[in-house]
Amino acid sequence: MSARLNSAQPYVIGLFRVVAGLLFAVHGAASLFGVLGGAMGSGGGTIPSGTWPGWYAAVIQLVAGGLVLLGLGTRGAALVASGSMAYAYFDVHQQAALWPIQNGGELSVLFCWAFFLLVFTGSGAFGLDRLATRRTAAAQEPAAEKAPIAA
Template identity: 65%
Template sequence: MSTRLNGAQPYALGLFRFVIGLIFAIHGASSLFGLFGGREPEVGAWPGWYAALIQLVCGTLVALGLGTRIAAFLASGSMAYAYFVVHQPEALTPVGNGGEASALFCWAFLLLVFTGPGAGAVDRLLGARSERGSAEESRREPATAVPA
């Protein structure tokens, strides 16, 4: 049983990455463009507009699995900032200060920083192509210089 579960781990991680990234991107789109009942911040307003932009961009990158570790690191940091600067001064615990989503997103993205994107990531597809190209290059005979 554990062998089957271990074999499914990259796929479960890939699904986790996709869902977390998608929800984060939707949250950013909601905040940035007023979609899904969100309120649009004034363009360039600190920190709301920048936070929404980070959520949209990093969430999309994480969902696609493109630059996952870097995007997840930025997303995690933005959520840590949101928790400690916006929510934590209101009350000590996330339940009391409304910071549950910020705390959960922060830890979920931090997990992706250390685990990587899992299966189905664009990075892995691009990496497989470049590895195939490198393997084909190394199989070719090196060009010899023709004396003039």
């Protein structure tokens, strides 16, 4: 049973990455473009361009979420996303109360830890990172292996 679960791990991580990236990117798109209900907490609409920290957080959400969704530069994008959610929790939510259930910071905490996990696991299956890795490995094969053997 354990071997079957282990063989499915890259696929489950890939699906996890897709869902987390999509949800994160949707938050950014909602805040920046007013889609899907617009900026949360403002009754819809968008966050004014350049406002700190909301607009910058939305840009990070859209870009990092999109990269994680595609599995392109997953580890770096996930690190930036995780850090932005840690900042959101400690700067915004924790001022109201200590525990996430008390201060409304559950989503920030979950996103922070989900993206932190992806920093260490990578993109899993279905990611564009894997295509880039395969191409790089193929390009680095020694020329002797590629050359035909002379008889």
